[in-house]
Amino acid sequence: MKLRAVSKSASSYISYSKLLSQLSLTKSLDQGLQIHAPLIKVGLSQDPKHRNQLINLYSKCKVFRHARKLIQESPEPDLVSWSSLISGYAQNGFGEEALLAFREAHVLGVKFNEFTFPSVLKACASTKNFILGRQVHGLVVATGFESDVFVANTLVVTYAKCGHVVDSRRLFEDIPEKNCISWNARLSSCAQSDSSGEAMGLFHEMLAGGVRPDEFSFSTTLNAATGLGDIIQGKKVHGYLIKLGYEGDPFSSNALVDMYAKGGDLGDAITVFNDIPEPDIVSWNATIAGCVLHGYYDRALELLDQMKKSGICPNLFTLSSALKACAALGDQELGKQFHANLIKMDIMKDPFASVGLIDMYFKCHLMKDAITVYRLMPEKDLVAINAMISGHVENGEYGEAINLFVEMYRQTMEFDQATLLAVLNAIAAFEAILVCKQIHALIVKSGYQADNFVLNGLIDSYGKCSHVQDAAKVFEECPGTDLPTYTSIMTTYAQCGLGEEALKLYLKLPNMGLKPDSFVCSSLLKACATLSAYEQGKQIHVHVLKLGFMSDVFARNSLVNMYAKCGSIEDAGRAFSEVPKRSVVSWSAMIGGLAQHGHGKEALNMFNEMLKDDVSPNQITLVSVLSACNHAGLVNEAQWYFETMREQFGIEPMQEHYACMIDVLGRAGKLDKAMDLVNNMPFEANATIWGGLLGAAKTHKNVELGQRAAEMLYTLEPEKSGTHILLANIYASEGLWEDVAKVRRLMKDSKVKKEPGMSWMEVKDKIHTFIVGDRTHSRSEEIYAKLEELGQLMAKEGYVPMLETDLHHVEKKEKEILLSYHSEKIAVAFGLIATPPGAPIRVKKNLRICLDCHTAFKYICKIVSREIIIRDINRFHHFRDGSCSCGDYW
DNA sequence: ATTACTGCCC
Numbered sequence: 001m002k003l004r005a006v007s008k009s010a011s012s013y014i015s016y017s018k019l020l021s022q023l024s025l026t027k028s029l030d031q032g033l034q035i036h037a038p039l040i041k042v043g044l045s046q047d048p049k050h051r052n053q054l055i056n057l058y059s060k061c062k063v064f065r066h067a068r069k070l071i072q073e074s075p076e077p078d079l080v081s082w083s084s085l086i087s088g089y090a091q092n093g094f095g096e097e098a099l100l101a102f103r104e105a106h107v108l109g110v111k112f113n114e115f116t117f118p119s120v121l122k123a124c125a126s127t128k129n130f131i132l133g134r135q136v137h138g139l140v141v142a143t144g145f146e147s148d149v150f151v152a153n154t155l156v157v158t159y160a161k162c163g164h165v166v167d168s169r170r171l172f173e174d175i176p177e178k179n180c181i182s183w184n185a186r187l188s189s190c191a192q193s194d195s196s197g198e199a200m201g202l203f204h205e206m207l208a209g210g211v212r213p214d215e216f217s218f219s220t221t222l223n224a225a226t227g228l229g230d231i232i233q234g235k236k237v238h239g240y241l242i243k244l245g246y247e248g249d250p251f252s253s254n255a256l257v258d259m260y261a262k263g264g265d266l267g268d269a270i271t272v273f274n275d276i277p278e279p280d281i282v283s284w285n286a287t288i289a290g291c292v293l294h295g296y297y298d299r300a301l302e303l304l305d306q307m308k309k310s311g312i313c314p315n316l317f318t319l320s321s322a323l324k325a326c327a328a329l330g331d332q333e334l335g336k337q338f339h340a341n342l343i344k345m346d347i348m349k350d351p352f353a354s355v356g357l358i359d360m361y362f363k364c365h366l367m368k369d370a371i372t373v374y375r376l377m378p379e380k381d382l383v384a385i386n387a388m389i390s391g392h393v394e395n396g397e398y399g400e401a402i403n404l405f406v407e408m409y410r411q412t413m414e415f416d417q418a419t420l421l422a423v424l425n426a427i428a429a430f431e432a433i434l435v436c437k438q439i440h441a442l443i444v445k446s447g448y449q450a451d452n453f454v455l456n457g458l459i460d461s462y463g464k465c466s467h468v469q470d471a472a473k474v475f476e477e478c479p480g481t482d483l484p485t486y487t488s489i490m491t492t493y494a495q496c497g498l499g500e501e502a503l504k505l506y507l508k509l510p511n512m513g514l515k516p517d518s519f520v521c522s523s524l525l526k527a528c529a530t531l532s533a534y535e536q537g538k539q540i541h542v543h544v545l546k547l548g549f550m551s552d553v554f555a556r557n558s559l560v561n562m563y564a565k566c567g568s569i570e571d572a573g574r575a576f577s578e579v580p581k582r583s584v585v586s587w588s589a590m591i592g593g594l595a596q597h598g599h600g601k602e603a604l605n606m607f608n609e610m611l612k613d614d615v616s617p618n619q620i621t622l623v624s625v626l627s628a629c630n631h632a633g634l635v636n637e638a639q640w641y642f643e644t645m646r647e648q649f650g651i652e653p654m655q656e657h658y659a660c661m662i663d664v665l666g667r668a669g670k671l672d673k674a675m676d677l678v679n680n681m682p683f684e685a686n687a688t689i690w691g692g693l694l695g696a697a698k699t700h701k702n703v704e705l706g707q708r709a710a711e712m713l714y715t716l717e718p719e720k721s722g723t724h725i726l727l728a729n730i731y732a733s734e735g736l737w738e739d740v741a742k743v744r745r746l747m748k749d750s751k752v753k754k755e756p757g758m759s760w761m762e763v764k765d766k767i768h769t770f771i772v773g774d775r776t777h778s779r780s781e782e783i784y785a786k787l788e789e790l791g792q793l794m795a796k797e798g799y800v801p802m803l804e805t806d807l808h809h810v811e812k813k814e815k816e817i818l819l820s821y822h823s824e825k826i827a828v829a830f831g832l833i834a835t836p837p838g839a840p841i842r843v844k845k846n847l848r849i850c851l852d853c854h855t856a857f858k859y860i861c862k863i864v865s866r867e868i869i870i871r872d873i874n875r876f877h878h879f880r881d882g883s884c885s886c887g888d889y890w
Numbered sequence: 891a892t893t894a895c896t897g898c899c900c
Contacts, residue, residue, distance in 0.1 A: 118891055154891050184892040191893085219893045254894045285895040320896035355897040386898040418899035425899085453900050484900075 020053040029061040046073075052080045059088020064097070077108040079116070087119035090126070098123035099132060114145045118154040125161035133158050149177060153185045160189030180214050187220040196227035203237070213240075215249035222255035231264040254282045261290025279310075285317040297325040301334070316347055323356035327363035335360045339373075349378055355387050362391030382414055390422040398430035415446075417454055424457035428464035436461050440474075450479055456488040463492025483514050491523040499531025500760075500767060518549040525558040529565035532844040532871045535762050537562045538571075557585045564593020567842050567869040567876055584610075584618050592624035597876045598885040600632020617649050619656070626660040630667065631875055633887065638664045659689045666696025671705055687716040694723065695848075698730050706730040722755065722847070759827035760844045763834045770830070773821040779833065786829040791820060794859045802852040824853045828860065828868060840867040848872050858882050 016039060023032045032054070039050060051070050058067035067088065071081050082105040089098035102120045105112075112120075117140055124133035137155060145151045152175045159168035168189045175182050183206045190199035203221040206213060213221070218241045225234030238256060246252055253276050260269035273279060273287045284307040291300035304314060304322055314322070319338050326335035335357075342353045354377045361370035370391055377384055385408050392401035405423045409415060420443065427436045440458060448454045455478050462471035475481070475489040486505060493502035506524055509516060516524075521544050528537035541559060549555045556579045563572035576582075576590045587610040594603035607625050610617070617625075622645050629638035642661045645651050653661075658681045665674035674693060678685050690712045697706035706727055713723040724747045731739035761768045768777065777783060803815045824845050831841035849872040861868045861879040868879040878885035 122891075150891060152891095157891065181892055186892095188892055214892090216892050223894070249893095251893050258894065280894095282895045287895095289895065315895090317896040324897080350896095352897050357897095359898070381897095383898045388898090390898065416899085421899040456900080 016050060020057060024057045024060055027060050029063065032057045052084060055081045056084040059084050062092050064088065077105065077110050079110055079113065082110050083116040086116060090119040090123040095123040095127035099127065099129065114148045114151050117145060117151050121154045121158040125158040128162050130162035130164065133162055149175060149179055149182065153182050156185040156189060160192045165189060165193045180211055183211055184216045184220065187217060191220055191223060196224040199224035200228065200233060215246045215252055218246055219251040219255040222252060222259050226259040226262050229263045234259045250280060254286055257283060257286040261286055261293060266290055266294045281312050281315060284312060288318060289321045292321045292324050297328045300325045316350055316352055320352050320356045323360045327360040330364050332364040332366060335364055351381050351384060355384050358384060358387045358391060362394050365395060367395055382416060386418045386422055389419065393422060393426045393429065398426040401426035402432060402435055417451060420448060420454050421457045424461045428461040431465045433465040433467060436465055452480065452482055452485060456484050459488040459492060463495055466496055468492060468496045468498060483517060483520065487519045487523055490527060494523055494527035494530055497530050499527035499533060502527035503533060503536055516543060518552050518555055521549055522554055522558045525562040529562045532566050533762055533767065534566035534568060534842050535764060537566045557589055560586060560589040564589060564596065567871055569593055569597045584615050584621060587615055588621040588624055591621060591628065595624050595628035595631050598631045600628045600634050603628030619651055619654055622651055623656045623660060626657060630660055630664045635664055635668045655683045658683065659692065662689050663692040666693050669700045671696060671700060671702055687713060690716065694726050698726055701733060703730055703734060757823045758846045759823035761827040761831050768830060770823045770826045772823050774826055782833050783826055783829045786833055787820060787825060790860055793863050794856060797859050799856060799859045802855060819852050822850060822853050824849060824870060825856065832864060838866065840869055842869045844871045846873065848874060849877060854884065858884060
């Protein structure tokens with residue numbers, strides 16, 4: 001009986017031992033627990049080998065309580081049992097516990113070996129306990145295990161993870177026989193410190209040293225390529241990976257998907273993804289994130305469905321991307337569903353989940369939900385605050401956005417690039433110039449003046465606040481100017497009416513080695529529009545075609561606007577007819593263009609067509625409609641649209657509509673009605689409105705209204721000289737020379753200078769600028785000869801200079817000379833000698849065209865058989881066959 | 891011993 005028991009236990013000894021090590025490998029806890037009882041029964045659990053195997057199994061399966069109990073039961077501290085426990089903690093992510101166990105064992109006098117040190121070091125790395133890590137390193141050296149390549153590799157990784165990259169590199173270099181894992185450890189330490197370039201170099205060194213990379217080396221190197229955005233290198237690594245037969249490695253495949261998705265062709269990413277036999281959650285996530293990154297939001301959501309159907313549950317990564325897709329698509333319902341998913345998964349404490357939701361709710365205009373999610377965040381990190389600021393900007397709450405920043409900055413003094421960009425956006429939209437200057441100071445103080453993104457935002461904000469000079473200063477001091485910087489400053493110039501400056505910069509782009517993109521083109525088209533630079537505009541049009549931006553609806557709308565503002569309503573019409581899907585912007589641009597050219601009836605027809613096309617007008621469309629009525633002198637029509645726009649189109653008349661209507665009435669001589677509207681509208685009349693009334697007073701020779709309007713304008717815009725000039729003109733036209741003299745004195749005292757009349761004429765790619773009596777042009781002699789010749793021909797046809805338009809109280813002869821050398825006349829004369837016969841002449845003027853020039857051009861266009869197109873500050877004048885398109889109404 | 895995917899701003 002006794003013998004049998006012994007022999008049975010002998011055979012069990014071997015089989016239990018085998019079984020236990022098998023169970024340890026597969027982490028089969030249940031079976032282990034089942035064996036534990038029989039082991040006790042046969043008395044084998046007291047055997048050190050079996051006990052250690054059990055400790056190992058329990059530690060691996062995270063049942064540390066049982067493991068510790070077995071250690072306590074053992075008669076003396078044992079290296080293997082403690083090692084098992086420590087490694088169990090370390091492998092399962094219980095770093096702190098591993099270190100505690102290590103200290104306990106150390107105090108008990110356990111001597112460690114090359115199998116224990118890696119676990120302890122791993123725990124130091126995961127808890128970022130550098131101090132203990134260095135002490136363990138000392139222990140390693142003292143016990144002579146430094147030369148063990150296994151331990152040395154772990155040290156390299158530990159130092160890197162604790163942020164001590166230099167020590168990590170030194171230790172790596174000191175390893176005499178570096179194996180593949182040593183190299184991998186170094187590669188991973190580069191990944192830790194964001195040194196993708198260094199990692200790429202190491203990979204090549206590794207190859208040169210004859211070490212064969214494994215799947216770890218490949219996936220890490222591919223990640224480095226992604227970090228660098230260097231797809232060319234990445235593709236080479238991809239090729240080599242195939243050659244060495246690691247194509248099936250899931251980590252490398254996922255790294256490839258991520259690389260192509262982030263920096264290359266999304267198609268390549270999807271190809272790699274489709275070749276993965278059993279994509280895991282990371283493969284799906286990387287592909288879905290790639291779709292979102294490239295703007296294929298529907299595709300991303302479809303993939304998410306497919307993923308679920310394949311039996312894989314979305315995790316936080318998946319839902320982050322999905323929320324971004326919902327935000328971009330404005331899909332509230334789906335967004336809410338994902339919110340429910342996140343709550344069910346109990347991961348709402350994760351900042352990524354909250355920020356994704358905040359962003360989604362703001363972009364879907366569900367402000368309250370966004371704010372609720374933010375309030376429920378246990379710890380509001382910087383990214384969440386940034387999302388709040390930009391969310392408010394997104395919803396037009398610029399003041400709230402700025403206040404939020406100020407409040408946050410006072411509390412934490414924390415901000416980053418994204419904060420600055422969000423605040424700058426708010427400033428730009430709010431035109432908050434004082435805040436803009438403060439943020440500028442903050443940018444300089446905090447060292448962000450080397451950050452191009454921030455500087456571009458700053459330029460943009462100064463531009464939107466109409467502080468061109470500040471914008472230009474930031475631009476000039478920009479350390480490295482890239483294409484977006486140029487775009488920002490060119491857009492600023494274009495918006496502030498300095499189209500010429502924008503064009504000058506554009507011509508410099510090739511010299512800087514920069515290629516224009518669709519943003520530059522759109523900015524330039526706007527510049528051309530402001531400048532009325534028709535030839536330049538046509539060239540940009542060619543660029544837009546060549547560079548393939550014609551699929552861009554913005555580009556097409558910009559073309560309509562540019563051609564209209566450059567005086568070619570025909571080209572504008574052609575561009576308009578080529579817009580595939582006309583939005584309210586396309587229609588408004590066309591209607592506004594027609595209006596500016598005095599084609600009031602056509603503009604109104606266009607407006608009716610737009611309504612038939614089921615496109616709803618917006619405020620801008622109605623400004624264009626009223627302006628069309630204005631330029632065509634259609635007073636009744638204007639009144640009808642103005643009075644019915646609220647009920648017909650649900651658009652509340654804004655200041656611009658009132659201003660336009662007041663202008664219509666004023667021009668038509670209905671000065672009383674105009675003043676009624678001024679007194680009864682829900683706004684204070686601004687400078688534009690008083691300016692219009694002053695013009696009306698001049699046209700209809702109403703001194704009283706002129707004086708009142710002028711007085712208002714002196715306070716509203718004292719820096720403008722136009723007011724004085726117009727008032728003086730009113731007095732002059734009534735022969736009130738003493739009053740003219742008074743105004744002139746006033747002008748002199750207040751140091752307001754008359755804004756000099758300037759005209760521009762574009763020939764080929766050069767813009768020629770002229771002022772009154774200009775003799776600086778290289779072809780001045782020919783120009784003045786032409787003017788002389790024209791003067792004689794015009795006189796024969798019956799032209800008489802309209803001397804009363806000049807307010808200089810000088811001799812008649814002198815007046816005649818001053819009049820004949822007005823900048824627009826010089827420009828037209830230059831046009832006649834510098835362009836081929838029969839070509840239309842396009843001139844832009846910075847002020848309103850003068851009455852005498854207007855009359856003269858009617859004669860000239862007939863004499864020379866040319867179309868003369870003058871764009872003044874308000875509108876276009878097309879002179880053809882002795883008359884002007886404005887019908888003498890401007 | 892070593893490897894991947896997510897948020898705010900451009």
